[in-house]
Amino acid sequence: MKLSGRTEDGQGVPLSDVWYIPFLNPKAKERVGYPTQKPVLLLERIIKIATDAGDCVLDPFCGSGTTLVAAALSGRTYIGIDISSAAVKLSAERLRNPMKSESHLLAVGEEGFREKSDYERRILKAIDAIPVERNSGIDGFLRRFVNGHPVPIRIQKEHEDIETAKRKLITASKSKKCSMMILIRTRLEDSSQLFNWTDDNILVIDAYDLIINSWLEKQERRNKPEQ
Ligand SMILES: C[S@@+](CC[C@H](N)C(=O)[O-])C[C@H]1O[C@@H](n2cnc3c(N)ncnc32)[C@H](O)[C@@H]1O
CATH class of the missing domain: 3.40.1350 (Trna Endonuclease; Chain: A, domain 1)
Known part of the structure; x- marks a missing residue:
């Protein structure tokens, strides 16, 4: 099955239904030590498919703030909520210098990897x-x-x-x-x-x-x- 995703310019792009996104390696520069932290690359892809540039992304369980970082890097505004004050503090810190770890596999694409x-x-x-x-x-x-x-x-x-x-x-x-x-x-x-x-x-x-x-x-x- 192929899914169709939306790009910034509104063009449809064919996407496989399996996304090759590497796990966050222990030395990844975006790693902050939050136990359930997801890769920015994953959230970035979801945000780009589901929203347009300038939209506002809400994550009411933001944890270490990965969704918010991905939104910032994708030209969206964001609102984060978390019951844990430590999570809110960590998210705010990350948002001062939003960054993501690059992936060779993603850079060359699935086809390039083959x-x-x-x-x-x-x-x-x-x-x-x-x-x-x-x-x-x-x-x-x-x-x-x-x-x-x-x-x-x-x-x-x-x-x-x-x-x-x-x-x-x-x-x-x-x-x-x-x-x-x-x-x-x-x-x-x-x-x-x-x-x-x-x-x-x-x-x-x-x-x-x-x-x-x-x-x-x-x-x-x-x-x-x-x-
Ligand atoms: C799975 S973590 C999110 C992790 C995040 N995706 C990341 O990459 O760091 C879920 C978060 O929901 C928060 N949470 C749990 N119950 C909540 C509630 N009732 N209201 C707001 N946040 C809540 C927890 O503190 C936790 O940080």
Whole structure:
């Protein structure tokens, strides 16, 4: 499901129904030690969707004042209420210098965080595998488990020989306690090494485009008129 959010300029923006907002790390500069403190980024997003610039935001349970800080940073006015005088004092202090911790993930966006190419995504989709982002050895996992363990997949990279791809897959799989693995070959020049393998735990298969292209090239060579 996609939701539509409202931006400052009134344009609709497609939003996923899952928001990737990192938790407040212990060293975040906006952290004030309030036990239920939320990230400013979260409140800022809610405020920008629900209000227009210049609107007034009311938080009758303001705690450490995160909503009020997010409102101030978003060009809204604000009113905060809290039964605890310590909370009111803390909110007032924060509002003297409203700040938020930036997030690399949010800065680059969900799409920017993903490093899989369209080609790799298509390969994983074709075998109904779930993509894994930012892992140096594993590109995805089969949905199906074997003996209670996941089955990792690696797609051979453009400038990678098949032995290197295999080694990276095995190393990454060990830490996840996976014994069955799938390696997808995307280049032909390694075929001599490929069939010497005796490892029963690794299934090596060729990507569809590799099979098709090598078949087409073979046909072309066969049908080429003699010079
Ligand atoms: C979950 S905290 C809010 C935390 C806030 N979102 C933040 O980021 O810091 C709820 C706050 O409601 C306040 N509260 C509880 N009962 C209240 C009441 N009857 N009237 C006003 N504030 C109340 C508590 O003191 C507490 O600070």
